[in-house]
Amino acid sequence: MDGFTPVSGLLGGMMIGLAATLLLLLNGRISGISGIVGGLVSPGTRRGAGWRVAFVAGLVLGAFSYAAAAGGLPGGVEASVPVLVIAGLLVGFGTRLGSGCTSGHGVCGIARLSKRSIVATAVFMGVAALTVFVSHHVI
Amino acid sequence: MSRIIVALFAGALFGVGLVVSGMADPQKVIGFLDFAGDWDPTLLFVMGGALLVTMPAFRLILKRPRPVLADGFDLPTKSAPEARLIGGAALFGLGWGLSGFCPGPAVAALSTGLTPVLAFVASMLAGMAAYAWFFDRPDNLRSPVGARVPGGGPEGGG
Numbered sequence: 001m002d003g004f005t006p007v008s009g010l011l012g013g014m015m016i017g018l019a020a021t022l023l024l025l026l027n028g029r030i031s032g033i034s035g036i037v038g039g040l041v042s043p044g045t046r047r048g049a050g051w052r053v054a055f056v057a058g059l060v061l062g063a064f065s066y067a068a069a070a071g072g073l074p075g076g077v078e079a080s081v082p083v084l085v086i087a088g089l090l091v092g093f094g095t096r097l098g099s100g101c102t103s104g105h106g107v108c109g110i111a112r113l114s115k116r117s118i119v120a121t122a123v124f125m126g127v128a129a130l131t132v133f134v135s136h137h138v139i
Numbered sequence: 140m141s142r143i144i145v146a147l148f149a150g151a152l153f154g155v156g157l158v159v160s161g162m163a164d165p166q167k168v169i170g171f172l173d174f175a176g177d178w179d180p181t182l183l184f185v186m187g188g189a190l191l192v193t194m195p196a197f198r199l200i201l202k203r204p205r206p207v208l209a210d211g212f213d214l215p216t217k218s219a220p221e222a223r224l225i226g227g228a229a230l231f232g233l234g235w236g237l238s239g240f241c242p243g244p245a246v247a248a249l250s251t252g253l254t255p256v257l258a259f260v261a262s263m264l265a266g267m268a269a270y271a272w273f274f275d276r277p278d279n280l281r282s283p284v285g286a287r288v289p290g291g292g293p294e295g296g297g
Binding site: 003004005006008009010011012013014015016017018019020021022023024025026027028029030031033034037038041042043044050051052054055056057058059060061062063064065066067070076077078079081083084085086087088089090091092093094095096097098099101102103105106107108109110111112114115116119120121123124125126127128129130131132133135136137 | 141142143144145146147148149150151152153154155156157158159160161162163164165166169172173174175176179180181182183184185186187188189190191192193194196197200201203205206207208209210211212213214215217218219220223224225226227228229230231232233234235236237238239240241242243245246247248249250251253254255256258259260261262263264265266267268269270271274275
């Protein structure tokens with residue numbers, strides 16, 4: 001497990017917040033990654049997919065460029081591929097059903113003091129913590 | 140065209156932020172979610188840092204009649220949490236806890252080219268497509284993507 005890194009955490013968090021601010025101020029859009037990516041595989045929102053593709057491309061390129069400059073991305077995924085496949089389905093379906101993920105609800109929704117986002121964030125963080133507790137300490 | 144460039148730049152800044160903060164590392168995320176283990180509170184600082192910027196900024200931005208480059212703000216319009224929101228958040232939490240990946244970091248981690256990341260993202264897209272197939276058809280008005288609300292909208296989910 002990595003150590004506690006509050007400074008880089010705060011700094012990285014502020015970059016995420018600034019990115020969300022720019023997208024709202026200039027394009028009028030919420031930086032919800034599940035919504036942006038989900039729109040690409042939803043027939044209802046295929047119109048105007050250009051900005052979604054651009055945002056996702058930027059996300060991958062930004063992460064890649066920074067990691068390359070800073071000496072490699074953090075590696076290692078602990079979960080096995082079958083678990084990751086099940087988890088991926090749950091994350092994909094769940095974020096769309098619940099109208100958002102960590103970015104949409106956790107960063108943008110809470111910033112607007114949305115009751116829905118506060119409730120959703122409490123639920124997904126609580127269930128995720130419970131899942132880690134059961135999978136790491138019970139089973 | 141300018142909106143595409145903004146989206147590309149915002150995505151890149153978001154991606155750098157995910158790597159700098161440690162969110163792109165699923166083991167670090169698990170370390171945050173593992174309250175009973177060697178708990179790493181870093182992610183509280185990530186979310187705090189983001190909210191430190193978005194809370195005051197969103198408040199100011201949504202006072203504007205419209206965004207700089209578009210006709211209106213595209214915001215969620217619902218205000219009350221309902222069973223669907225809570226059920227979806229619970230399913231997401233289960234998947235997040237099992238993998239350490241939420242959508243943003245998973246997409247950013249595609250840049251590693253690692254097979255487990257590719258498997259997760261492919262599966263996540265399948266889950267999203269399944270949702271769209273069930274609930275988000277063009278003839279179905281239950282789309283979670285909010286209506287366009289000129290001049291900023293009422294509260295609602297993200």
